[in-house]
Amino acid sequence: MVTAGLSGGIASGKSTVAQLFGELGAEIIDADEIARNVVEPGCDGLARVAACFGPEVLTAQGWLDRGRLAAIVFSDSARLQQLNALLHPLIAAEIHVRLERLRRSGFDGVVIVDVPLLFECGWQALFDRTIVVYCDPDIQRLRLMQRNGLDRAQADARVAAQMPLQEKKAAADFVIDNQGALQGLRPAVAALYERLVLLN
Numbered sequence: 001m002v003t004a005g006l007s008g009g010i011a012s013g014k015s016t017v018a019q020l021f022g023e024l025g026a027e028i029i030d031a032d033e034i035a036r037n038v039v040e041p042g043c044d045g046l047a048r049v050a051a052c053f054g055p056e057v058l059t060a061q062g063w064l065d066r067g068r069l070a071a072i073v074f075s076d077s078a079r080l081q082q083l084n085a086l087l088h089p090l091i092a093a094e095i096h097v098r099l100e101r102l103r104r105s106g107f108d109g110v111v112i113v114d115v116p117l118l119f120e121c122g123w124q125a126l127f128d129r130t131i132v133v134y135c136d137p138d139i140q141r142l143r144l145m146q147r148n149g150l151d152r153a154q155a156d157a158r159v160a161a162q163m164p165l166q167e168k169k170a171a172a173d174f175v176i177d178n179q180g181a182l183q184g185l186r187p188a189v190a191a192l193y194e195r196l197v198l199l200n
Contacts, residue, residue, distance in 0.1 A: 001103060002199045003111045004174075005126065007118035008133035009165040010158050011144035013178035013185065017133045018114045020189040026110040026196075029098050031091055031117075038090045039064045048086040053079075074157050088121055095126070110196045119168050128199065131192070132172035134165055135179050 006021075008014035022028045038045030041062045049069070050058055057069045073080040095113060102111060112131075115123060124130050135143075137159065144155040169175050174195075176188050 001108055001111060002129070002196050003099065003113060003127040004129045004131050004196055005118045005123060006112050006114045006131045006133070007116060007168055007172070008178075009135075009137075009140055009162055009168070010116070011140050011147060012133045012135045012165060013143075014114060014116065014133045016182070016185065017131075017176055017178070017189055018112055020186060021110070021112045021193060024190060024193045026112045026193065027102060027107060029095055029111065029113045031095065031113065031115040034091050034094045035087060038087060038094070045087050045090050049083065052082055052086060074154075074161055077161065080161060084117070084121075088117075092121075092123065092126075108200060110193065110200075117162070119171055120163050124171070129173040129196065130171070131174045131176060132165070132168045133176045133178050134169045135177070137165065139179060140165065 006014060006018055008017075018028050018030065037043070039049060040046060046058075046064055049064065053069065053072065057065050057072070059065050069083070073083050095115075099111065099113075113127060115121070118124065118130065141152070141155045141159060144150060144158060145152065148155075150158070174192055176185070176192060178185055
């Protein structure tokens, strides 16, 4: 089994790349999905967040109000660090559980672990290889504004909350360039998938 941590920046196309890897036969573990799961009602993560940020980040039904929490943490880096410190250990533990489950099942293919904050968390050593999906920051900002309906200042704040893509690119074992259209992305992912298969 070969494990690869997949990262990038917000709106760099990382989720699309993960989907393409899945279509090629890779197992996908999505850290964002795990992050959503650990803050569902009744889960330890939600209790931690509510205790730290107060009941105002909960809806009347007891769910996490993601918009309200985002408004707090993306305007205050210290609060974002607090949130990450609460949730990252829970996310890392679940990633470990899922990888061990695959190993015990005898899976001998490629596992792509989609982790937006892979390098910020220092989790590179958890995986055999690391991959970064790269695009120019101006393209990243434009995609984010179009996708999330943000203005330029909001988009810049979210981009600034992450390690610059140029730094992630320099730290990665493999880089997938996603400046252009999907037609160019698909063969690049397929070529990298074949390289990962050969590492098994």
